[in-house]
Amino acid sequence: MSEGSRIPDDRRYTSEHEWARPDGDVVVVGISDFAQHELGDVVYVELPAVGGRVLVGQEFGVIESVKSASDLFSPLTGEVVETNAELSEHPELVNESPYDGGWMLRVRADDLQELDALMDAAAYRKLIEGE
């Protein structure tokens, strides 16, 4: 799968397979194509409340597939300004469109420079090819 896995250049990646993409003054967060493929059919996504805080490297939610639940880890520290309301009715968006329609959070970053510590697309590809 890693050979066919999409890894867009316009965002950065964590070792737990989340991505972070700056968009104006917020950062959009989701999970990678590799991650959605590993999970299988997504049936539920548990996200924090708007107004809540996320901390870099800490668990911010849970993603459930048919078989199991996995933690979601935040790529950055900040305040959740929006969560993807579509996911409650259509969790399969995470599988179908992990980088676009399957987005999870929009976060107002405490410090955008935190993203520099994340992997770029090339580094992330190396990581998943090793998995």
Place this chain on the structure above:
Amino acid sequence: MSEKANPPALLRTALAERHEALGARMVPFSGWLMPIQYEGVVSEHLHTRSAAGLFDLSHMGRLQITGPDAEALIQRATTNDAARLQPGAIQYSLMCNAQGGVREDLLVYRFERGWWLVVNASNREKVIRVLEELRSEQQLQADVRDGTFEFLLLGLQGPSSKDVLRPFVDDDLEDLAYYHARQDRISLPGGVPGQEVIISRTGYTGEDGFEVMAPVLLAGALWDVLLADQRVRPVGLGARDTLRLEAGMALYGHELTDEITPYEARLGRVVRVDKGPFVGREALAALKDQTPDRRLVGLSFGPGAVPRAGFGVWSDDVEVGEVASGTFSPTLRRPIATAYVRPDLAEAGCKLQVAIRDTRVPATVVSLPFVPHRTRPAATRS
């Protein structure tokens, strides 16, 4: 006690290369490398309920019992009354321990020339050992032959199954009633005509369907021919589990364990204490008319987090039970679970909660199955 340096290699069915070529995700399952999914659990599940799903079930243990005391051996080992079976009939049955706890659930097939037991992959060796011990203890003349590696077992389940299978089978499938089997002949295009197989109208999905036991050499050809039908898609063990849970069917290790009795599991109907001696009979006869300590129920949930085996079941501030199996139901599009709960709370409509991570998620007791069965009714009772 040290870990073994080299654990035994996983067993592979004769179809393993085909699964891999289809892009299946293969996982270890009870000592076998099996396909858990091909396209995806949800789509395979939904396809089975709307057309036809094809399953490689060759990890299941298949034991042939023959000899003058074959029936006597089966009667000693199991709880249901095998004497009631006519040739060509099948019954669901249990093997219990001396305390009445369930060691195994299985299907017992009777034919003119002998019997077949279809058992869980995880319990195959245990069942063989139990049969051999009973045979020796009771001095019975019976042969126990493990046919698991000689014969493939394919499942074809779903409303289109009969139409898909019909062209390849000599006899009319209409006549094959639910929970019945026969030795029949399969003829494949370009192949040797009339090769003998066992076909049963059984399954683990709640849909109409068939299970076909065929010699390994015939197996690949049969799989290929069935899969070539547009209506058929391959289905893995992931969807097998969501299908059987929707159908309210037990899985050993979850709804059934050595510590659970058939009465707790709502399987009293397959325990016949009057049929004669069998392992666990005294304990079961004593338990039969008592209120069990806990009862198996179905739990229905609103959309949200998925309950899983082992999660606690609560009635407000009191813990009253435990989830046996939990998953997302593709048909109902919401989570479902089975659970063992205090018997006074086992009535449909009871409002309980399941602890899922930090939350007590509301659940309602419902009767099983979650999805009505669409299997054919039995032609005769057996």
